[in-house]
Amino acid sequence: MATMRYIVDGFLALVTLVTIGWVAIRALKDSDHRSGLVARWIVTAALIAGACHFAVKLWNGGLNVAWIIPFVIMVAGLVLSILWTPALSEWAVKPLTGILDGGNEPQEARPLYSAAIAKRQRGNFVEAVVAIREQLAKFPNDLEGVMLLARIQAEDLKDLPSAEMTFNHFCANPKVPPRQFAAVMTTLADWYLQFGQDSYSARLALEKIVAQYPESELALVAAQRIAHLDGVEKMMLAKRDPRNIAVPQGVDNVGLLASSEFLKPVEEDPATQAGVYVKHLEKHPLDTEVREKLAVIYADHYQRLDMAVMELAQMINLPNQPPKRVAHWLTVLANLQIRHGADYDTVRQTLEKIVKAFPDLPVAQSAQSRLNHLKLEFKGRQEQTPGKKLGVYEQNIGLKYGPPKQDQG
DSSP: OHHHHHHHHHHHHHHHHHHHHHHHHHHHHHOSOHHHHHHHHHHHHHHHHHHHHHHHHHHHTTOOOTTHHHHHHHHHHHHHHHHHHHHHHHHHHHHHHHHHHOTTOOOOOOOOOHHHHHHHHTTOHHHHHHHHHHHHHHOTTOHHHHHHHHHIIIIISOOHHHHHHHHHHHHTSTTSOHHHHHHHHHHHHHHHHHTSOOHHHHHHHHHHHHHHSTTSHHHHHHHHHHHTHHHHHHHHHHHHSOOOOOOOOOOTTGGGOSOOGGGSOOOOOHHHHHHHHHHHHHHOTTOHHHHHHHHHHHHHTSOOHHHHHHHHHHHHTSTTOOHHHHHHHHHHHHHHHHHTTOOHHHHHHHHHHHHHHOTTSHHHHHHHHHHHTHHHHHHHHHHSOOOOOOOOOOSSOSSOOOOOSSOOO
16 A cells, blocks of 8 residues: 555656646747746745744754744745746746737748838849848849849849849749749739830740640730730831821812711721631630630621631630630620520520639629529511611631630520
8 A cells, every 4th residue: 555655656756747847848949038037946946945944943953943844935036036027027928919910920031122222212223132032042042132132133234144134033933833934924024015026025925824724824924925916016116117197188178078987987897807817726725815806707797607606716715814705705696696596596696605614703693693594585586677688708717717616506
């Protein structure tokens, strides 16, 4: 029985020592003044040991210690209160103050560019570059610093090649997020157009996005911009080489004319526009803006709904397109189908695709409302005076596309 009692007492003593040790280590880690904390521990331990030794010595001496021991305890308590009251107060209040200042949570290290920005504002561009590079040496993947450095190089120092090197170094890291890669290359393309009047280099920057993330939404956006660089280049050439524009002589006595209809600008021939769009799409097949215009011409001018459906289907079936754009093309398809004689079930299926595929978009509500009144819309179309039947055009207008991936009609 005595042996078991010794074992239990020893176990409890061990648990007590381990608990005290764990609390001490945790307190030491959380303390902002570790040396002061250790000093308090030493003084406290010495004081308690001294008080116990003094009391035992008096007891063994046979003296009446009934009035001495309370005095010793009082003195020891006074000293301990002086030592520990500030620390205990801080420990008690810290959970409340931690709500405001974050407590002991370590602050995330972040680059600081305020000094560099101030130097840039004062016109000290080289010093600003040095300050930014010091921060980027610690945080090499920080997009804010990379953009700020490249902006100073391109806009202030007029050194576009250095800005391109800064961006290329940043994008060489395989861990760069795709959207940051695309943002950097798009900015570089904009700068080449703005500062260098160089559409070729701008195209190269955008093509890097397409090559790095093929068949992604980022690649499609970049391809769309590449498709319209030809127009930008023509505008830049016009600025470089302005020519006199011949202005035709105005009409005399315009107020006396019976009609001014002939003064209206002549609309461009849809067939001519279609030819231009077809040639453009041969070079830039991902230009969805032009393809949508071509689909409308096929339906409205040539009365070829089947070819319009084929054009819209190619865009709808492109992978990684933004939902809003796909919903828009389906809406355009439904409009053309209703306008050019598709049957009720065909239009209903198109509108149902919008509702099912994009339930969270506002266009889904519009499509659902249109579905609810679709029969009335068809009835109104049928009561209108039918137009004259146009001749059948040659089957392959412009490009000869392959069949769409899915039948969107």
